[in-house]
Amino acid sequence: MATVELVACWFWVGLALMLPWIILKLWKRGDTGVQNLPPSPWRLPVIGNLHQVMASGPLLHHAMADLARRLDTPLLYLQLGEVPVVVASSPEAAREITKTHDLSFANRPWSPSVRVLVAGGDAQGIMFARYGALWRQVRKICVLELLSARRVRLCRHVREEEARRLVAAIAAAAAQGKATVDVGERISAAMTDLVVRLVIGDRFDRPEEFLQVFKEGKKLATGKVSLGDLFPSSWIARLLSGNMRRAEANHRKMFELMDRAIKQHQERRGNVVEEEDMVDVLLRLQNQDDDLDEPLTMGTIKSFLRDLFNGGSETAVIEWVMAQLMRNPRVMQKAQAELRESLQGRQKVTEDDLNQGFGYRYLKLVIKETLRLNNAVPLLMPRECRETCKIMGYDVPKGTTVFVNAWAIGRDPKYWVDAEEFIPERFESSAVDFNGTDFEFIPFGAGRRMCPGMALGLASHELMLATLLYHFDWELPAGVSPSEMDMTEEMGVTMTSRMKNGLHLRPIVRVPLKTAT
Structure with missing residues (x-):
């Protein structure tokens, strides 16, 4: 049975087992009290619009875009189980949420799965921290210390070393006569090694175990809808969410290894450290407690590290760029x-070559066009309404989970000529950019909760891509034409979109790397 069919089967079995609870909820069902909700498709009791979203397949951004088009509305209201959801599908709606009323939507929703990650609130990092003094402090640390332009420059040699290792590994595979390589897998390995070096350094004594636990966590975060998140008040739903229990075990193991890494850094404090990694930076700031508005606890430090690993190791954009290039010779x-x-x-x-503009101008346009069509986080990170407010004339109730469908906005023919076509040249004479001020193009979000790691992520992605394109020519597997490429997406619970079946290409060395490290 196909994966989607299996997930759907378990979903309906779960709903059947929850029937007594559903009947009780129907008996106690009340009115939200909000009179002017955004347009919504018809809903079933208790499960709301789940049947319509699931009928469109596992890609939420596609399903939500289809429903918004059918109702011809830039703001859509859905009831997904117990969870009220509003989806913005136009630049105007995105502007009101991320700029005009940004403060009202500055929270992240804490589903049961997220509560596992934040340990009940004791381990909030930059990704899931609630808006307030703690969030303002962790954001400041990111902007001024961990992800600043200065730190991005300081760690460029690490990125260059990992890019050269990637080239060497692919060249070795080509020399062995391998028909194709899994480009996404190779890039993912390189980026994971890069992030480990940047975050915990080269001196951690259990790197292989750490990488294994990290990879297991990434696998757990793909492809399955959690009944526990859709019906948080139901113990039956939580019982059926086996994936959540595995995630809890993985989270505990990850934090144990982080404890080990932090202890090693603490033990060598006082010794001369040639180069600070991110653990060193956080421990240094923790010792400067008088300069902090909120104490930097070990829980906060570990959650910082978790978010840096998860965000920094995401390679979907690079894979999508390579796929689009193969599809467009x-x-x-x-x-x-x-x-x-x-x-x-x-x-x-x-x-230095890229910063000075050597051969980079057109590649930059290619990356922009890929972000428009294949944003790695198509619904951006969800927000939560902190207080009932009006968006585009509609009431959005307090506690509502809010998505901005950047994927739908980036493909809207009202704002993009030949919206479904891959045309990097469209950005040549356009001032539209992804800095959070042009709301028809917001792959990194906008406002207070805009992605703080954009500069580091772009620097890593640009170098990896330039290296792959410079050193190799690339061919599709025998018998596959560009128009026949499999561009099927899959989406995980981390809200990331990646190629479902990977990208398998044949590398041909064009510019040999004479000295690999």
Whole structure:
């Protein structure tokens, strides 16, 4: 049985087992008291609009975009089990939520799955922290210390080393005569190693165990809808959420390993540290407690590290860029020609080359166009309404989970010519950018909860992509044409969109890497 069918089967079995609880909820059902909700499709008792969302398949951003189009509304109201949801599908609606009323939507919703991650509130990081003094402090630490432009520059040599190792590994696979390599898997391994080095350094004594637990956690965070999150008040739903129990065990193991890494850093304090990693930075700030508005607890430090690992190791954008280039040979040839003409046989690509504009102008347009069509987080990170307010004339009740469908906005023909076509040149003479002020293009969000790691993520992605395109030519597997490529998406509970079946390509070394490290 296919995965989607199996998930659907368990979903309906779960609902059947919950029937007594459903009857009780129907008996006690009351009115929300809000009179002017946004437009909504018809709902069933208790399960609300779940049947309509699931009928469209597992891709929530597709299903929500379809429902908004059917109702011709930029603001959509859905009831997903017990969870009230509002979806913004236009730049105007996104602007009101992320700018005009940004403070009213500055919280993150805490589902049962999220509560596992934040340990009941004792381990809030930048990703899930509730708006308030603690969030303002962790945001300040990110902006000024962990993810600042200065720190991004300081760690460029680490990114360059990992990019060279990636080239060496792919070249070795090509030399062994392997027909294809899994590009996404190779990039993911390189980015994970990069993030481990940046966050906990090279001196951790259990790196393999740490990477294994981290990979298991990433697998647990893909592809399954949790009944416990849809029906948080039902103990039966929580009982049926086996994935949540495995996530709890993985979370405990991850925090145990983080304790070990932190202890190692503490033990060597006082010794000369040539280069601070992010654990060093957080421990230094913890010792400067008088300068902090809120105490930097070990729970906060570990949640910081968890969020940095999860965000920094995300490689879906790189895989989507490579897929779009393979699907559009004209664009691939243009990007490679510009790189190779500018670098003129250099041994390696460096960030200095990219910062000085060598062969990078067109690749930058390619990345922008990919973010428009294949944003790695198509619904952005969810927000929660802190107080009932009006958006586009409609009432959004307090406690509502709010999504901004950046995927739908980026493909809206009202704002984009040939919206479904991959045309990097559209950005050549356009001032539209992803800095959070052009609401028709917000792949990193906007407002207070905009992605704080954008600069570090872009620097890593740009270098990896330039390196792959400079050193290799790429071919599709035998018998597969660009128009026949499998571009099927899958979406995980972490709200990320990636290629479901991976990207398998044949690398051909074009510019050998003479000295690999």
